[in-house]
Amino acid sequence: MADDRQRLIDSSSSSTSSPFITTPLDSSSLRKRKRSDSDEDSVPISPTHLTATIPMDETHIPATSNLNSIERIRDASYYFEDGSCILLVEDTLFNVHRSLLSRDNSSFSTLFTLPQGSHEVEGQSDDNPIILPGDKPSEFRHFLWALYALPPELQVVNSSNADLTQLIDIARISNKYSFKSLETWALDAVQEHVNQRPSTYHSSSPSFFSGGETLNASPTQTHLALIENTEQLTRLIQLAQLCDHERLLNSMIALLRQLMSRSLHYAYLSMALADDLNLRLLRGAAYLEVMQRGTFTSLRKQRGTEENGVERPVEINPAQQVRLLSGYWHLTKTWEHFRTTPPTFSHGPTCNASWHQPGCTQAWVEFWKDKTKGEAVMSLGLADVIGRLRQVQKEYDRSGPTYMTPDCKLAARRSLTDCIKKVEDQLPDYFSDEGLEDDFQ
Secondary structure (H helix, E strand, C coil): CHHHHHHHHHHHHHCCCCCCCCCCCCHHHHHHCCCCHHHCCCEEECHHHHCCCCCCCCCCCCCCCCCCCCCEEEEEEEECCCCCEEEEECCEEEEECHHHHCHHHCHHHHHCCCCCCCCCCCCCCCCCCEECCCCCHHHHHHHHHHHHCCHHHHHHHHCCCCCHHHHHHHHHHHHHCCCHHHHHHHHHHHHHHHHHCCHHHHCCCCEEEECCEEEECCHHHHHHHHHHHHHHHHHHHHHHHHCCCHHHHHHHHHHHHHHHCCCHHHHHHHHHHHHHHCCHHHHHHHHHHHHHHCEECCCCEEEEEEECCEEEEEECCHHHHHHHHHHHHHHHHHHHHHHHCCCCCCCCHHHHHCCCHHHHHHHHHHHHHHHHCCHHHHCCCCCCHHHHHHHHHHHHHHCCCCCCCHHHHHHHHHHHHHHHHHHHHHHHHHCCCCCCCCCCC
8 A cells, every 4th residue: 555655664764763864844844945056956846837838958857746736856867767766855856767776675675565556656756756754855866876876986985086975875875775785885985984084084283174185274164174074973973873883983983082182072072972872982081071171151051162262152951961960979989989999909929929918018008199199190180080090000100119029010000000991991880860889899
C-alpha cells in the first residue's frame, strides 16, 4: 500500500537521531523558500507556468503540477528524461533510475517491492512523487553525484580538491538509506581528508580555509573561519557518531582536545557535543577546560573567549552548571586525599632483602609532603589535580628522594603515573549529575 511505502521512508528518516536531519516537508515553508546558491541550476515551477510558454533549454525545464500543489522545481542535474523514479526533497524534484537506487541492498530496494493495491504508484509523476522528508536538496544532489559519477570523477575525493561538505552529505544520506558500501567509501574518504588537512582546523597563525588553500586573513575573515570550522567540526563528529565510525570519531576527539588548549571556544563546543552525543572520552577534558579557564559572570552565563577583541557570551544551562560544580567538588576532594595520603607502592627486591622498607617509606612520605605544598604546586588551581600531580612528578624526576633504593624509586614513580591516569579516566564521572564514591582510598 502507498501508506506502507511512506511509512518505510519515514522510518528511514527516524531510525537515526542525526542532528543533520531536518523537519519534515512543510508547505508553508516551501512557499517562502528562497533560491540558494546550491539551487542555482533549479527552476521554480509555479501554477502560472501551466499557461505560460517556457523555452526548452537547460535553465527552464517545465513540469506539470496541480494548481493547488506547492511550488516545485525540477533539478537541472538529476531530473533525467528517461528516469524511472521521481523523488521530492523539500521542493525539488529528482527523476532518477530505480536500478541505481536499488543497489547495495538499500532501503529503496525494499520500498520498490511493497504492494501498491488500488493506489496510484508513487514516483511515476511529478504530481505523485516519493517524498523524502528530513533531507536537503543540496545533500541529496551530492549523494546522487556519487551514484552516477564515473570512476575518473570519483578520483577527486582523494585529491586536494576534495569537497569535505560533499563527502559528509554522501556519507549521511548513504547511512540513512542503508547504502553500506557507499557509506564506507565516503567515510574512508572523509577520514583521509581529515588526516591530510590538519591546517584546516588548527593553524597556529590567523588564517582561514577557503577553496583548498590556507590564506592570510583579516580579523573578520578569521572570525568567519572560526564559525565555519566550528560547523564543520560539529558535522564531522556527529557523522562519526551517527555512522559508528570509530577511527573518525577518535580522530575528531583527539583534534578537539588539541583545539581546546588553544581556544576556550572549542572547549565550550566540546562540552556541548559531549553532552549531546554522550561522548565519554570528550566530556571530562572539555568540562575540566571550561571549569579551569572559564570566567563566571552569573549563574546562567560564562564569559567566552575573546576572538579578535570581541567577547562572545556563552550560555551554560542548569545541567551543565551542576556538572561543573560537581566536578569542582570531586576534584578538590580528590586532591585533599592525595595531599594527606601519598600513593602506595610495592617495595623492590633489594629493599626487601636489606630490610630497608621503613627507610624507603619514610623518605617517600617526606618527599611527598614537601612537594605537595611547594610553590610550584600551590600556584595551580585547587581543582587542577592532574596538573598538580604532574608537577610533583617533575620534581620527582628532577630530584627524587635520596634514601630510597633504585627499585623502590621506580615503583614509586609508576604509582604516581598510575594515579594521574586514574584521575584522567575518572574525569567524565567527576563531571556527572550523580554522586561518585572516592575511589582512591
